Amino acid sequence: MSEKITIEPVTRIEGHAKVTIHLDDEGKVTDARMHVNEFRGFERFCVGRMYFEMPVITQRICGICPISHHLASAKACDAIAGVEPTPTGTALRELMHMGQYIQSHSMHFFHLAGPDLLLGMDAYPAKRNVIGLVEAAPQVALKAVQLRKFGQEIIRMVAGRRIHPIGAIPGGVNSSLSPADRGAILSQYEEMVANIQLGIDLMRTFCEQHAEEVQEFASFDSGYMGLVDANGGLALYDGKIRIVDAQGQILEPGCDAADYLSVIAERVEDWSYLKFPYYAPLGFPEGVYRVGPLGRLNVASHIATPLAGEEFKRFKAIGDGKPVRGSLYYHYARLIEALYALERAKAILEDEAIIGDEIAASSNHLNPEGVGVIEAPRGTLIHHYKVDTTGRLERVNLIVATGHNNWAMNTAVKAVAHKYINGSKLTEGMLNRVEAAIRCYDPCLSCSTHALGQMPLQVQLVSSRGQVLHEIRRD
Amino acid sequence: MQRAIRLLVLGIGNPSRTDDGVGHYVVEQLRCHLGRSPADTNDDYSGWSEFPTVQTTRVHQLTPEISLDIKDFDVVVFVDASIGCGNGGDLPGDVDLSPVMAEISIAPVSHHWAAGSILALTAHFFGRAPKGYVLSIPGRDFSFGDALSPRTKEDADRAVRLLAEHIEGWLKGGLPQ
Numbered sequence: 001m002s003e004k005i006t007i008e009p010v011t012r013i014e015g016h017a018k019v020t021i022h023l024d025d026e027g028k029v030t031d032a033r034m035h036v037n038e039f040r041g042f043e044r045f046c047v048g049r050m051y052f053e054m055p056v057i058t059q060r061i062c063g064i065c066p067i068s069h070h071l072a073s074a075k076a077c078d079a080i081a082g083v084e085p086t087p088t089g090t091a092l093r094e095l096m097h098m099g100q101y102i103q104s105h106s107m108h109f110f111h112l113a114g115p116d117l118l119l120g121m122d123a124y125p126a127k128r129n130v131i132g133l134v135e136a137a138p139q140v141a142l143k144a145v146q147l148r149k150f151g152q153e154i155i156r157m158v159a160g161r162r163i164h165p166i167g168a169i170p171g172g173v174n175s176s177l178s179p180a181d182r183g184a185i186l187s188q189y190e191e192m193v194a195n196i197q198l199g200i201d202l203m204r205t206f207c208e209q210h211a212e213e214v215q216e217f218a219s220f221d222s223g224y225m226g227l228v229d230a231n232g233g234l235a236l237y238d239g240k241i242r243i244v245d246a247q248g249q250i251l252e253p254g255c256d257a258a259d260y261l262s263v264i265a266e267r268v269e270d271w272s273y274l275k276f277p278y279y280a281p282l283g284f285p286e287g288v289y290r291v292g293p294l295g296r297l298n299v300a301s302h303i304a305t306p307l308a309g310e311e312f313k314r315f316k317a318i319g320d321g322k323p324v325r326g327s328l329y330y331h332y333a334r335l336i337e338a339l340y341a342l343e344r345a346k347a348i349l350e351d352e353a354i355i356g357d358e359i360a361a362s363s364n365h366l367n368p369e370g371v372g373v374i375e376a377p378r379g380t381l382i383h384h385y386k387v388d389t390t391g392r393l394e395r396v397n398l399i400v401a402t403g404h405n406n407w408a409m410n411t412a413v414k415a416v417a418h419k420y421i422n423g424s425k426l427t428e429g430m431l432n433r434v435e436a437a438i439r440c441y442d443p444c445l446s447c448s449t450h451a452l453g454q455m456p457l458q459v460q461l462v463s464s465r466g467q468v469l470h471e472i473r474r475d
Numbered sequence: 476m477q478r479a480i481r482l483l484v485l486g487i488g489n490p491s492r493t494d495d496g497v498g499h500y501v502v503e504q505l506r507c508h509l510g511r512s513p514a515d516t517n518d519d520y521s522g523w524s525e526f527p528t529v530q531t532t533r534v535h536q537l538t539p540e541i542s543l544d545i546k547d548f549d550v551v552v553f554v555d556a557s558i559g560c561g562n563g564g565d566l567p568g569d570v571d572l573s574p575v576m577a578e579i580s581i582a583p584v585s586h587h588w589a590a591g592s593i594l595a596l597t598a599h600f601f602g603r604a605p606k607g608y609v610l611s612i613p614g615r616d617f618s619f620g621d622a623l624s625p626r627t628k629e630d631a632d633r634a635v636r637l638l639a640e641h642i643e644g645w646l647k648g649g650l651p652q
Contacts, residue, residue, distance in 0.1 A: 111539070131579050134599050142600045149540035163535050 019434055021417045032417040033271060034409050034438060043396045051080050051370075051387050052170055058383065058398070059164050066164050067100035067155060068376035071237070072383040074168035079258070079370030080387060081170045083363035088356035089172020094237040095348045096158040096167060097374070101236065101341035102192070103151025104377040105293075105334045108442045109199050110144030113331050116436045117206050122429035140202070143195040147338070150185075150192050154345065157181040172360030182349055189346050193307065196342060200311060200335045207332065216419070218327035218412035218437045221246035223279055223289030225404065226296035227375050228254065234300040234312075234340060236375040242299040243279055243289060248322050251279065257373035260382055264399065274406045277399060288411075291379030291404040292441060293333035298323040303336070305343035311336045327412050327440040334442070337377075366391055376401050378442050402443040412437035479528040480645055483548045483605070484638070485541075486533040487555040494614030494627040498554040499533045501612065504635045506531060509642075529642060537588040542596040548605040550650060552638065553590040556614035556627075570634045572641065575607040606650060610634055 022031040042061055049057060055073040059066035071093055078085060085093065109117075115128045119136060127135070134141045152162040158177060159165030167173045207214045223246060227239035240254030243263060255263050265280040265287075279287030289295065298319075303312040315336060318324050324333075348354055369386040379401025386395040416437040420430045484505060490496030530548075534541065537553075545551045553575065577594035588596075590609055598604035612634050616624040623631060 107539075134579065134596060138599045141596075145539045145543060145596070145600070148538070149543050152538075152540060 019413055019438070021413075021421055021434070023421075027422060029414075029417045029421050032410075032414040032434070034406075034413050043398055046396045047393050049393050051385055051391050051393055052077055054383070054385065054393070054396075055168050055170075056164075056166055061398075065100060065104060065376050065378065067096055067159065068374055068381050069383070070159070070165050070168050071097055072372040072374040072376075072381045074170065075238075075257075075372030075374060076370040076383040076385050077170035077372070079372065080367050080385060080391070081363040081370075082365030082367050083171040083361050085172040086356070086358045086361050087353045088176070089359050089361070091348050091351065091354045091356075092158050092173045092177060092359065093168055095177075095345055095354065096155050096165065097237050098341040098345040098348070099151045099154030099158065101151070101377055102154070102338055102345070103148045105338035105341070106144050106147035106151070106196065106199065108377075109203075109331055109335055109338075110141060112442065113436075113439050114140075114144075116432070116439070117331065118202065121433055121436060125428055125432070128432070140198065143198055147192055147195050150188055154185055157185070169360060171362060174360065176357065176359050177354055179355055182355060186346065186349050189342065193339070193342055196335060196339045197307075200332075200339065203332050203335055207328075214328045215326055217433075218415045218440065219325045220411055220415055221325065222408060222411070223251065223282075223287065224295040224298040224323055225279075225289045225291050225380055226299045227373065227380065228300055229304070231304075232301035234296055234303045234337075236296075236337070236341070236344075238374070241373065241380070244299050244323065246323065246325075248298070248319075251281075257382070258371045260371060260373065260384070260399075264382075266399070266403075272406070275403055276406050277404050278407070285407065288407040289404070290408045291401055292330060292377075293337050294324060294327070294330045295379060295404075296375060297333045297336065303340055305340050305347070308336055308340035308343055311339060327408075327437060330440040330442070334377075378402060379404050402441075405441045405443065409438050409441050409443060412440065480549045480650065481528045481547065482530070482550045482552070482642060482645065483545060484529070484531045484552045484554060484642075485545075486531070487535075487537060487553060489535055490621055491619060493616040493618055493620040493622070494624055495556050495617050496621065497556045497612045497614060497623055497627055497631050500623060500628075500631050501554045501610070501634055501638065502531045502533050504632065505638055508635050508639050529646070537590060537593050539588060539593075539596060541588075541593050542600060545593065545605055546597050546601050550608065550645065551594070551605045552608045552610055554610045554612070554634070554638075555590075556617075557611035558614060569611075569613040570630050570637065571611045572608055572634075572637060573611075575609045577604045577607065610638055 019032065019034050021029055024030050042058065046054065046057060054077060055070050058073045059070040061069050074093065110133070111130050114133050115123070115130065118140070119128050119132050123132065130141070155165060156162045158173070159167030160175065167175060223243055225241065225243045227235040228242045229235040229239050232242070240256060241252060241260060241263065242250065242254055243252040244250050252263050263280055264277050265284075267276040267278060267284045269276060276284065278284045279289055281287065297312065297315055303309040315324065315329075315332060318329065366387070366389070369384070372383045374381050381401055382397070382399040384397040385393055388394055413434055416433050420433045422430070484502055486498030486502035488495040488498040490499045532544070557569070557571070575590050575594065577598050578591040579595035580589055580592050590607055594604040594607045612627060612630050615627055
């Protein structure tokens, strides 16, 4: 008799999802899927608003990465207004973006992924969470919280608020950075670098101690996508879209953001509200790709800052010239990017442009459409607006990082379920590994559809006739 | 000479969701009640001249890094909307000012922590935590809007007076053990 296991909701992710695992008569996995069962419809209800309102509307999509939506939206508005932000405006935007990377990446590693990595996948569930982490390693948790506060303070100083920023406007930003704030950020730089390097050391240790699992856990072929700078290096605020295949061969060396529709198409499945983007010239599923930290580091040729650049070389050595496949390496890549964000923030702050007076450029143009692309912490974020002759929005298209990774998360769930789930001897540790596969991608389901869910874990083993055969509940 | 009690009033909520913004409103009105202008930013920790050790701030949600912000205070009052607090408070109705234990609980997401968890996190990190109180004001309407519903506004105004009395009492007579 075939059976189905349901994990709902998936825990330690931002948002609400469930996983179903289908078993055959012998208890072996036949299929597994991650369902996103939230729906918001931002694209629809923004239609009719004035385009320049979008930076402060779309930042409400998410409480974790509002900066990304704020800045992608501002960049789309720049394109509609036909305006190039001033050097100071650009620098302040990038600085707030780095603040977001520092807080988001460090918090994910320590708070969401940390319990699995530092306490163990099979640790007692009541302790395998941030509480257990704080109790077991309070100084490690403290450093994570310090990093988050540091990033949030950068955002507050530049964007006006820690959450739901109001700093970016078409053409630049609406306030300058004070010399005192500049000094306050720089004064903490060395301590924050040490905190991130502690995380990198912990991750390296985990990789050494669990070498086989790290290599094999949710490891599969895919393409990769991310922004790169003019030299092919890692770019988080601005760049061109690069896509490589599973062997690392470049499919798109540098697509302009405005041409994203020539390389990205989306597929709809009837069992999820989340679409499945893919590389259009190859079709679906041949053109599926991954984004986010692993995707970005797999498409980039180098990282321009010294400390992260050296760590990047160690990361690249794992793939021996080819892309790094294992999903657990997302965590390593995430920390390397956090280090880059710190170094990049320092470089921006040490440039005198950061305290310039010309913070925004003006424009009287109105183009019929505009595209803004940015690398959100979870991956490539695209805002595309079309307006009428008064600047009122007629169409809005948002492609968010979690959407790009939809296929990958489903594939990761399937791979882990096949490897670890035994329907005849179901354990909580097996199911946690399925969730851990999703956590590698740090999905933000609030971004991709939106709405917060309550987070107890319910796992049901259900027969094909709907009978609950087994249940595990985590309140 | 005994030093003055350091006290933080922390308003919580989303001012764009009607009564969920009551924590922000109470902070603003408390400042007015004691002769100060309402804060013009969401992150104002400036002290008052009359009560230099009393500070205020407003946040959307409780996040882990707030544990760093509160570590040097003796008392933190978390002001938030409630959806059904009891009648055991100091005022008629459902406005309630109660101590909160430093007790960590699982946060469903990284940006949504409980007051007790923030206090417990502070204690884990620094070996001590401020004494915590939660001032709850019943919310009735959480739809989109930036004005409080009439009954919640009445409750909030009473909550401001209650809090001001407690603050003055704590500063003059010390905290209850």
